Amino acid sequence: MILPASSFASSAVIQSAPLRFDKPPVSLHTLLLNRHLGKISKLLFRGEILDIRAYFLLPLVASAVLACDVAANAAENAKPNVLFLICDDLNCDLGSYGHPLVKSPNIDRLAKRGVRFTHAYCQYPLCGPSRASFMTGLYPDQTLIHNNSIYVRECVPNVKTLSQMFRNEGHFATRIGKIYHYGVPRHIGTAGQDDTINPRGRDKDEEDRIFSLIPGQFGGTLSWLAAEGTDAEQTDGIAAANAAEQLKSYAAKKQQFYLAVGLYRPHTPYVAPKKYFEMYPLDKIKVPEVPDGYLETLPDPAVRSIRRKPQNSNLPDKIARQAIQAYYASITFADAQVGLILDALDEAGLAENTIVLFTSDHGYHMGEHGHYQKTTLFENAAHVPLIIAGPGVTAQGASSSAIVEMVDFYPTLADLCGLTPPDSISGISQAPVLKDPTLSPRDSALTQYATGYSIRTPRYRYTHWGEDGVDGAELYDHESDPEELVNLADKPEFAELAEQLSQVLNMRIAEANRKPKKVKQIRDREERRVPRTAIGPR
Numbered sequence: 200m201i202l203p204a205s206s207f208a209s210s211a212v213i214q215s216a217p218l219r220f221d222k223p224p225v226s227l228h229t230l231l232l233n234r235h236l237g238k239i240s241k242l243l244f245r246g247e248i249l250d251i252r253a254y255f256l257l258p259l260v261a262s263a264v265l266a267c268d269v270a271a272n273a274a275e276n277a278k279p280n281v282l283f284l285i286c287d288d289l290n291c292d293l294g295s296y297g298h299p300l301v302k303s304p305n306i307d308r309l310a311k312r313g314v315r316f317t318h319a320y321c322q323y324p325l326c327g328p329s330r331a332s333f334m335t336g337l338y339p340d341q342t343l344i345h346n347n348s349i350y351v352r353e354c355v356p357n358v359k360t361l362s363q364m365f366r367n368e369g370h371f372a373t374r375i376g377k378i379y380h381y382g383v384p385r386h387i388g389t390a391g392q393d394d395t396i397n398p399r400g401r402d403k404d405e406e407d408r409i410f411s412l413i414p415g416q417f418g419g420t421l422s423w424l425a426a427e428g429t430d431a432e433q434t435d436g437i438a439a440a441n442a443a444e445q446l447k448s449y450a451a452k453k454q455q456f457y458l459a460v461g462l463y464r465p466h467t468p469y470v471a472p473k474k475y476f477e478m479y480p481l482d483k484i485k486v487p488e489v490p491d492g493y494l495e496t497l498p499d500p501a502v503r504s505i506r507r508k509p510q511n512s513n514l515p516d517k518i519a520r521q522a523i524q525a526y527y528a529s530i531t532f533a534d535a536q537v538g539l540i541l542d543a544l545d546e547a548g549l550a551e552n553t554i555v556l557f558t559s560d561h562g563y564h565m566g567e568h569g570h571y572q573k574t575t576l577f578e579n580a581a582h583v584p585l586i587i588a589g590p591g592v593t594a595q596g597a598s599s600s601a602i603v604e605m606v607d608f609y610p611t612l613a614d615l616c617g618l619t620p621p622d623s624i625s626g627i628s629q630a631p632v633l634k635d636p637t638l639s640p641r642d643s644a645l646t647q648y649a650t651g652y653s654i655r656t657p658r659y660r661y662t663h664w665g666e667d668g669v670d671g672a673e674l675y676d677h678e679s680d681p682e683e684l685v686n687l688a689d690k691p692e693f694a695e696l697a698e699q700l701s702q703v704l705n706m707r708i709a710e711a712n713r714k715p716k717k718v719k720q721i722r723d724r725e726e727r728r729v730p731r732t733a734i735g736p737r
Contacts (some may be wrong), residue, residue: 200238203583210726212731214353215537217271224510231712232716233426245630245684247279256479258348261345262396266306272535275297277455277552278368278370278455278616278618279364279369279371279552279553279554279589279590279591279615279616280449280456280457280458280549280552280553280554281456281457281458281553281556281612281616282446282458282460282505282540282544282553282554282555282556283361283377283378283457283458283459283460283556283558283612284462284537284540284555284556284557284558285377285378285459285460285461285462285557285558286462286464286465286530286533286537286558286570287326287377287461287462287463287464287465287466287467287559287560288326288465288559288560288561288563288573288585289319289465289559290364290559290563290564290565290579290582290583290584291583292527292530292563293306293307293366293530293534294306294307295307295310295315295391295586296315296569296584299731300483300484301526301527301530301531302478302531302533302534303531304534304538305534305535305537305541306527306536306537306557306586307540308541309537309555309557309586309588310596310598311595311596312592312595312596312599313555313586313587313588313589313592313595313596313633314586314587314588314592314594314595314597314599314632314633314636315584315585315586315597315598315599316585316586316587316597316598316599316601316603316629316632317598317600318582318600318602318603318642318644318655318657319451319558319582319583319584319585319603319604319605320581320583320600320602320603320604320644320645320655320677321333321560321561321580321581321583321605321644321646322339322547322574322603322604322605322606322645322646322647322711323339323345323561323646323647323648324561324562324574324575324576324580324581324646324648325347325561325573325574325648326347326560326561327344327346327347327348327349327379328342328344328345328346328347329560329561329605330378330379330560331344331349331379332344332349332605332606333361333560333605333606333608333609334360334361334362334378334379334609334625335351335355335358335359335360335361335549335609335624335705336357336361336606336608336609336610336620336621336624336625336626336719337358337589337606337623337624337625337715338606338625338645338647338711338712339647339711340647340708340711340712341355341625341711341712341713341718341720342354342355342358342578343355343713343720343721343722345618349724350379350475351379353721353724354720354721354722354724354726355487355563355715355718355719355720355721356471356678356719356721357717357718357719358623358715359621359623360609360610361451361608361609362374362378362457362459364609364613364618364620364621365457365616366457368616369455370455370457371449371455371457372456372457372458372459372721373395373396373456373458373459374395374396374446374456374459374461375395375396375398375438375441375442375445375458375459375460375461376396376397376398376434376435376438376460376461376462377461377463377465378461379461379567396438396441396445398431398434398435398438398441399434399437400433400434400435400436400437401426401428401432401433402426402433402434402468402470403434403500405424405426406468408424408426409422409424409468410422410423410424411468411735412510412511412518413510417467417468418466418467418468419467419572420508420509420511421467421511421514421522421571422467422468422469423467423468423469423470423522423525423526423529423570424468424469424470425471425472425473425475425525425528426470426471426472426473427472427473428472429472430472430532430535430536433470433471433472433532433534434463435462435463435533435536436466436536436539436635438460438461438462438463439460439462439527439535439536439537439539439540442458442460442539442540442543443539443540443543445458446540446543446544446547446549447543447546447547449547449549450547450548450549457642460540460585462533462537462628464529464532464533465526465529465530465532465563467535467544467572469522469525469528469529470526470529471525471529471530471531471532475500475528475529475531475532476524476528478528478531479523479524479527479528480529481520481521481524484520484523484524484731485685486516486519486520486523486566486627487565487566487567487568487682489513489568489569489684490684492573493568493569493684495516496686497611497671497673497686498664498670498671498672498673499664499670499671500649500650500651500664500665500670500671501575501576501651501662501664501671501673502650504574504575504576504648504651505564505569505570505575506571506576508569508572508649511570511571511572511598512569512571513569514566514571515532516583519566522565522571523565523566525625526563526565527645527736537557537579544662546572550589551590552589552590553590554587554588554589554590554592554612554615554616555586555587555588555589556585556586556587556608556612556691557584557585557586557587558584558586558608559583559584560583561573561580561581561583562578562579562580562581562583563579563580564577564579564580565579567579567682568683568684574648574649574660575648576646576647576648576651576652576653576673577660577683578655578660578675578677578678578681578683580648581646581653581655583605583643585603587611587616587633589630590615591615591630591634592632592633592634593633593634594632594633594634594635594636597636598636599632599636599637599638599639600639600657601629601630601632601636601638601640601641602639602642602643602644602655602656602657603641603643603644603713604626604627604641604644606625606626607626607627607628607629607641609624609625609626610624610626610627610628611626611628611629611630613628614628614630615630615633621685621716621717622716622717622736623712623715623717623718624715625710625713627640627641628640633727635722639657642703643655643656643707645704645707645708645711646669647711650663650664650670651663651665652667652704652705652707653673653704653709654700654703654704656700656703658676658678658702659674659675659676659677659696660673660674660675660677660683661673661674661675661700661701661704663704664699667701667705668701670702671688672688672689672697672698673686673687673688674686674687674693674697675687683708
């Protein structure tokens with residue numbers, strides 16, 4: 200706080216002509232700004248502030264200094280807001296991640312004001328287990344959630360979730376759309392595992408128009424629709440509008456917030472307005488190729504993972520191009536909704552004090568290894584986009600090759616907001632990387648699926664199936680084989696490396712099975728059938 204000149208009987212700088220001093224005369228404004236009340240008093244009585252009327256300003260100056268201190272303390276104590284943005288089933292097919300075709304201008308502009316992580320990985324390549332994991336900061340073997348039809352509280356009833364931490368610390372916590380698992384499209388518009396804002400658009404109402412490889416099946420089967428109408432009529436368009444209203448409300452109320460917005464796209468069915476499909480002509484689409492005899496190089500469980508749903512494997516070229524076109528269209532549509540939310544954040548004047556984290560729940564295959572969708576331990580299913588921007592992020596526009604796990608979201612956001620996360624969490628804060636992107640707090644990232652576990656180091660991916668690899672192993676060198684098509688695990692010249700990585704993997708598995716402190720785990724829970732029209736009790 201600086202007092203205006205009109206607050207003083209004369210000008211802020213008092214004339215010094217009548218006397219000579221070794222030091223230049225001092226401005227009351229300058230002293231006030233620097234909160235040197237004691238110095239003002241000494242200068243007054245030593246005659247270095249010459250206007251006698253300044254003597255009568257001491258009470259006013261004292262009040263102003265106190266106000267400055269209070270304002271400074273309030274600023275120091277103000278915790279940042281958090282905007283948590285997540286797309287469903289989004290891989291790294293984005294412009295900012297180097298994809299030659301996919302248009303993602305809004306996610307890309309977020310990357311320019313934040314740090315883009317090139318090596319971020321999910322802990323389970325399936326919606327429910329992954330979301331339960333990053334929302335609790337625990338590994339799937341700690342949450343005990345390994346499939347979609349389980350509520351967090353059924354397995355870890357007293358765990359403190361990420362949103363709970365913020366709510367307990369005074370943030371107004373809000374969910375819009377899909378944060379925990381939802382059946383898509385079955386449960387769109389229903390209350391979910393909590394009850395906040397649950398948008399429903401024409402994509403849900405027009406399911407009968409959607410093309411599917413198996414008619415009438417959508418969520419786990421490749422399906423798509425080039426929809427009529429506008430973005431605003433789609434579920435995610437409604438979610439973006441809801442988010443914009445929330446941000447406007449927070450700003451008007453000067454309310455500290457944690458806002459989590461979960462977009463449904465690009466999850467199947469790939470539904471987006473027609474204009475997005477038109478951005479990707481079929482003759483520009485490239486369908487990944489798989490070498491002859493490739494499956495013979497893989498352990499049986501790995502083969503089963505990429506052939507789990509035969510309808511989604513080895514598609515005819517025409518159908519493959521249409522599916523990839525629809526996926527890209529859904530990405531660009533989702534990106535447009537991200538843009539609306541970011542614009543609303545800026546327009547509300549909240550961007551400077553809001554941490555934005557953008558990510559996906561896991562990666563996704565679009566023809567790689569002959570597979571479409573998720574649920575494998577290959578790079579395609581494990582690798583996720585991750586961008587963090589806002590206060591505390593000084594390396595703006597940088598990319599980092601630091602290894603990140605999604606369980607790291609919890610401690611990183613806590614660190615950036617000056618909060619203390621619970622002792623139970625397993626993640627590591629990546630906040631230092633946001634200042635120095637050359638740092639790497641982790642040496643490896645752990646992902647699991649079915650009976651398999653996999654680690655990703657800066658150079659290698661090592662996977663084993665069954666206890667201690669009894670059902671086979673995979674080893675890939677990303678320097679020479681970024682597509683993970685050449686399994687080195689059984690080659691004699693790589694035996695020593697495979698053994699070293701196996702030891703690291705076993706150590707990581709043991710860590711991921713550590714019982715979380717003060718968290719109750721229910722291993723023998725009663726099985727429950729998920730209703731078809733609603734998620735169930737909250």
